[in-house]
Amino acid sequence: MAYKEKICPKCSIKHNKRGEFCSRSCGNQKKHSHHTKLALATIQSLRMNSDDPVAEEQRYALAKVNGAVDPVPPLTKTPLQSNQFVQDGDIWTET
Numbered sequence: 631m632a633y634k635e636k637i638c639p640k641c642s643i644k645h646n647k648r649g650e651f652c653s654r655s656c657g658n659q660k661k662h663s664h665h666t667k668l669a670l671a672t673i674q675s676l677r678m679n680s681d682d683p684v685a686e687e688q689r690y691a692l693a694k695v696n697g698a699v700d701p702v703p704p705l706t707k708t709p710l711q712s713n714q715f716v717q718d719g720d721i722w723t724e725t
Contacts, residue, residue, distance in 0.1 A: 637644055638652035640659050651657035662670075678685050 633646050633648055635644055635646055636650060638656055639650060640656035641652065643652045645652040649657065678689060
């Protein structure tokens, strides 16, 4: 299927592809207005401050990326010691 020849607004290359841009990388270079950025920031702020479980995970991931102290140490696998056995996924200790 042939499309009419157009000029890409980003890189000024002539192309016969669908859409106004010549490639995906040129199409992803959209400049957002200040109003759009403010609206997105407001919505994201409301969502991140909610009690939604997805927001909780995102806050945890963001704190981890920013170098905040992790309150819960990561789980590690340790071998069973003497007098311990696993029953239904729980470690029991015999005394």
